[in-house]
Amino acid sequence: MMESLLKLHNIHTHIGQFHILQGINFEAKAGEVSVLLGRNGAGKTTTLKTIMGLTPASNGTITFLDENIEKKPTYDIAKIGIGYVPEDQGIFGQLTVEENMKVAMRKVTDDALEKQDYVLELFPDLKKFWKKAGGHLSGGQKQMLSMARAFVNDSKLLLIDEPSKGLAPIVVEKVMEAIMEMKKRTTIVLVEQNFIMASRIGDTFTLIDDGRTVQQGAMNELIADDELKRKYLGIG
Amino acid sequence: MGMKTTNLVSKYHIFFFVILIFLIAFPFVADSRTLTILFTQIFIFAILAMSYDLLLGYTGIVSFGHAMFFGIGAYATAILLNTFEPTIGVFIGSMIVGILLSAIVSFFVGLLTLRLKSHFFAMLTLAISGLLLVVAEKWRTVTKGNDGFTFRAPDIFKDRIVFYFCVLACLVIVFLLLRRFVASPLGKVLIAVRENEQRTRSLGFKTLHYKVISSVVAGVVASLAGSLYAVSLRFVNTSVMTMDITLDALLMTIIGGVGTLVGPIVGSVVIEFAQHYLSGLAREFPIFERWIIFFGIIYILAVVFFPKGIVGSIQMQISKWKSKKEVRKTFALPEDKERAS
Numbered sequence: 297m298m299e300s301l302l303k304l305h306n307i308h309t310h311i312g313q314f315h316i317l318q319g320i321n322f323e324a325k326a327g328e329v330s331v332l333l334g335r336n337g338a339g340k341t342t343t344l345k346t347i348m349g350l351t352p353a354s355n356g357t358i359t360f361l362d363e364n365i366e367k368k369p370t371y372d373i374a375k376i377g378i379g380y381v382p383e384d385q386g387i388f389g390q391l392t393v394e395e396n397m398k399v400a401m402r403k404v405t406d407d408a409l410e411k412q413d414y415v416l417e418l419f420p421d422l423k424k425f426w427k428k429a430g431g432h433l434s435g436g437q438k439q440m441l442s443m444a445r446a447f448v449n450d451s452k453l454l455l456i457d458e459p460s461k462g463l464a465p466i467v468v469e470k471v472m473e474a475i476m477e478m479k480k481r482t483t484i485v486l487v488e489q490n491f492i493m494a495s496r497i498g499d500t501f502t503l504i505d506d507g508r509t510v511q512q513g514a515m516n517e518l519i520a521d522d523e524l525k526r527k528y529l530g531i532g
Numbered sequence: 533m534g535m536k537t538t539n540l541v542s543k544y545h546i547f548f549f550v551i552l553i554f555l556i557a558f559p560f561v562a563d564s565r566t567l568t569i570l571f572t573q574i575f576i577f578a579i580l581a582m583s584y585d586l587l588l589g590y591t592g593i594v595s596f597g598h599a600m601f602f603g604i605g606a607y608a609t610a611i612l613l614n615t616f617e618p619t620i621g622v623f624i625g626s627m628i629v630g631i632l633l634s635a636i637v638s639f640f641v642g643l644l645t646l647r648l649k650s651h652f653f654a655m656l657t658l659a660i661s662g663l664l665l666v667v668a669e670k671w672r673t674v675t676k677g678n679d680g681f682t683f684r685a686p687d688i689f690k691d692r693i694v695f696y697f698c699v700l701a702c703l704v705i706v707f708l709l710l711r712r713f714v715a716s717p718l719g720k721v722l723i724a725v726r727e728n729e730q731r732t733r734s735l736g737f738k739t740l741h742y743k744v745i746s747s748v749v750a751g752v753v754a755s756l757a758g759s760l761y762a763v764s765l766r767f768v769n770t771s772v773m774t775m776d777i778t779l780d781a782l783l784m785t786i787i788g789g790v791g792t793l794v795g796p797i798v799g800s801v802v803i804e805f806a807q808h809y810l811s812g813l814a815r816e817f818p819i820f821e822r823w824i825i826f827f828g829i830i831y832i833l834a835v836v837f838f839p840k841g842i843v844g845s846i847q848m849q850i851s852k853w854k855s856k857k858e859v860r861k862t863f864a865l866p867e868d869k870e871r872a873s
Contacts, residue, residue, distance in 0.1 A: 348734050374736035386731035388724045399724050400735050
C-alpha cells in the first residue's frame with residue numbers, strides 16, 4: 297500500500313462571492329499520477345490553486361506529508377515541496393531559459409543541478425534555447441520550461457494544469473512522455489481535458505462536478521465505465 | 533557563438549568607454565560653465581532616474597512618492613552643512629545620514645505599503661510623500677519652510693569642474709553597482725516578481741521581502757542624488773519633495789526605456805536638454821514662453837515613436853535584427869552557406 301502524500305478533506309473555496317469548491321475530497325499517493333477530471337468550470341483548476349494557497353480554502357483540511365497546509369501562504373507551500381505548473385505556464389518572458397531555471401532552483405545545490413540535468417535530458421529543446429528569452433519560446437517549449445522549472449524547485453509533488461492545452465499533437469506526445477518519465481521520480485497531480493492523454497498516464501482519477509468530488513478510483517475502472525464517462529465527461 | 537557574444541559585449545563596453553572619455557574631457561574642451569552645470573544636473577537626475585528604474589523597470593512598482601527620498605537626502609545634506617563647518621567630512625557624513633534615514637523610511641514605508649495592489653500602493657506612496665512635504669513645510673525652525681535656505685558647500689566644490697567630476701564618479705559607481713545588483717540572482721528574482729508575482733510566490737519566494745529590498749535600494753540611491761542636488765544649488769526648499777521630482781524621474785525612465793538602467797540616463801539627457809533649450813528659446817521667440825507645451829509634444833512624440841523608450845526600442849531592433857540573421861543562417865541554401873564560408 298502506497299503512502300498518501302496529499303489529502304484534501306471536504307474543501308470549500310470561495311472566490312469573491314462565488315462558492316466554487318463545495319466539498320472536494322481527494323488523495324494523491326506517492327509515486328502515482330492522479331488525474332482530476334471534469335467538465336469546464338467544474339473546479340479542477342481551483343482545486344490546484346487551493347492546494348497552492350493561491351485561492352485559499354474557506355473550509356476543510358489539506359494535508360501534505362502529514363502537515364496541515366490549508367492556512368499556509370503560497371511561498372511556504374512551495375518550500376515544503378509542492379511545485380505548480382499553471383495553465384498559462386507563467387514563464388518569466390524577459391529572463392532566459394537558464395535564468396528561469398536558476399530562479400526556480402532558489403539555491404543552486406548539487407541536487408538541484410542533478411535535477412536540472414535530468415529535465416534537460418527530457419526536454420533537449422530547452423538546452424538548445426538555453427540563452428534565449430522565455431518570451432521568445434514556442435507554446436510547447438514554454439510548457440516544457442514550466443514543467444522543468446517546477447521539477448527543479450525541490451518538489452516532491454507536482455501539480456500540472458492542462459499541459460496539453462493549445463499544443464500540437466506531436467508536442468502533446470512529447471509532454472506526455474516527459475510526464476511518464478518524471479513520474480518515476482516524483483508524484484504528480486494532473487488536471488487534463490484530453491481523456492486519451494489522461495487515461496494513458498493516469499494511475500487514479502477523481503471526477504469533479506460542480507465543485508464536488510463525485511467519483512474516485514483506479515483509472516482502469518473509469519476507462520471501462522462508459523456510463524460514468526458519458527455522464528461527467530460527455531464521452532463514451 | 534560564444535566568441536560573437538564576447539565581441540558584442542566588448543562593443544558595448546567600448547561604446548560606454550568612449551562616452552566616458554568624452555564626459556571626462558568635456559569640461560576642459562568645452563569651457564562652458566553653463567554646459568558644465570547642465571551636465572552636472574543631468575548626472576544627478578540620471579542617478580535619481582536609475583533608482584526609479586529599479587522600482588518600475590525591474591520590480592514593477594509604480595511609486596508616486598519617490599521624491600521623499602530625494603528630499604530626505606537633500607535636507608540631510610543642507611541641514612548638516614548649514615549647522616556644522618562645511619567640510620568634505622561633513623558632506624560625506626551628511627550623505628550617509630541621508631542614506632540611513634532613507635533606508636529606514638523606505639523600509640517601513642515598503643513594509644506597510646507593498647502588500648497592497650499596485651494602484652493602491654501608488655496612491656499610498658503619494659499620500660506618505662505628501663505628508664513628509666507638509667512636515668517639511670511646517671517644521672520651519674529646521675527647514676525654513678517653503679522659503680528654504682542657502683548654505684555653504686565645501687570649498688572644494690566652489691570649483692564647478694571638481695563638483696562635475698565628483699558627480700560623474702557617483703553616476704558611474706551607482707550605474708556599475710546597480711548593474712551588478714540587477715544581474716545578480718536577487719535581481720533576477722526582482723524581474724520575476726515584475727513579470728508574474730503570483731508565479732514567483734508559487735516558486736517559494738516571499739515576494740514582499742524582495743520588493744522591500746528593491747524599495748530600500750531605490751530609496752538609498754535617490755537620497756544620494758538628493759544630497760548631490762542640494763550641494764549643486766547650495767540651496768534647499770520644499771520643492772525637492774514635490775510630485776514634480778517624482779514625475780521627472782518617471783518620465784526620464786519611460787522616455788529612456790524602463791528596465792534598462794542605461795535608458796534613464798538617456799532619458800535624463802533628453803529631458804534636461806529639452807528643458808534647457810526650449811526655455812532658452814523663449815528669449816528669441818515669444819512662442820517658446822509656453823515652452824512647457826512643446827515639452828509635452830516631445831513627450832508624446834517620444835512615447836508614440838519609442839513605446840519601449842529610446843534604449844528599449846533600440847534593443848528591440850537589435851534583437852529583431854539578430855533573430856532575422858539567425859533565421860537566415862538556419863534556412864540558408866547550401867550554395868549560400870558555401871559563399872558565406
